[in-house]
Amino acid sequence: MRPRALIAPARRxxxxRQELWDRAVETRREWLEVGVSTKPADHTVSEEIIASLYARHGRPRPEFIRVPSPRAAIPYLEGLPTHDDLRSWLGDRRPPGRFPLAGDIAAGLSxxxxxxxxxxxxxxRDRTPMKRRKGEAWPVLxxxxxxxxxxxxxxxLIQGVRNALFRSLAGIYLPVRSALAHAAGPVPVGWYGQQDAAWLAHVDAIRRTVQPHLRREREFAEWSALTRSAGWWWPGEHRCVLVDRPVILRTEPVPHAWHEEIRLVHIEYADGWSVTPAR
Known part of the structure; x- marks a missing residue:
């Protein structure tokens, strides 16, 4: 039996830990609301933050092009790099010219x-921590x-905030991306705006539970504001395409999910373009 002197501290x-987990769950729910929002994108805020990202990577403020849906963005995406294009820069034979801005932003964000x-x-801890063998993954519980x-x-936090929210939001943007690729071919590297919330929720949960002050708070705040204000966006060297948020986004709970995951039922944009995943 545990000594009585240790019982009270263990209970505390x-x-x-339960209180911290409750805060993490609330954080995840707040960011899920951001991810499924159909409120209009705040292009003014988005443009200013994106312009600051351009400046950080040595580019002038771009021309901003606003479109009502990812499908409407297709005419403006020609020449923007795909993931395969960015990977080609990692080989011995690099393409001529400057490394694409999308790659600079992705590297900086990583x-x-x-x-x-x-x-x-x-x-x-209130108990002996769980052990694992070297190289083993933690169990999913x-x-x-x-x-x-x-x-x-x-x-x-990784399992119940970051990964859970990623599954929910990827379940929205991947069907849309697939439909876009079917219509236009390989989709260039871009960002999903509000649906990029999973990693931000994870860091925000860290802030709200164990680490209230971050050394790079300003950059976190910048990406948080961009995610809260933006729809999809594609950065080119001289112009950036901004997509309005959907006007209809219907989801349903994933049965038996541990962390309130959802899946897409139907998404529709202001110009009528819509995606309904096969069931």
Whole structure:
């Protein structure tokens, strides 16, 4: 049996971890609302933040082109790099010219995400932490069992916030992207605006639970504001295509999901272009 002197601290630590998890769930729900919003995009905010990203990567402010749907963006996407184009820059025979802006933004964002997600301190434990062998993945567990078994809290955030929200939002943008590719061929590298919320929710959950002050807070705030204000967008060297948000977005819960995941039923844009995934 545990010494009586250890029982009270363990109970406090268990209550703290439950409270932190409740905050993380609320954070995930807030960002899911952003991801499925049909409120009009705030192009004024989006343009200013995107212009600052251009400046950060040594480009002048672009011409902004606003379109009502991803389908309406097709005429303006010619010449923008695809993922295969960016991968070609990693080989020995690089294409001529300057590395595409989309690649610069993606690389900068990857570094930012890694730095932000590394700012994590595990909260006090109420029990012996779960162990794993070197190279093994952590088990995927429902939240109650994860708390009871001593799964690291950061792994709980990864599973229950970042990964869960990614599944929900990728389940919206991937069918739209697939329909766009069917209509126009390979889709250039771009960002999904509000539907890029999964990594932001993860970092925000870290902020609201164990690390309230981030060293790169300004950049996090910038991407947060962009995600809250934007629809899809494609950055070119001299112009940036901004897509309005959908006017209809219907989803349904994923049966038996542990973290309130959803899936797309129907999405429609102001110009009438719509996508209904096959069931």
């Amino acid at each position: 630590q268990a209550a703290l 570094q930012l995400r890694s730095a932000l997600e590394a700012e994590f301190t595990e909260p006090p 429902p939240p109650g069992q994860a708390l009871d078994s001593g799964l690291p809290f950061h792994e709980m």
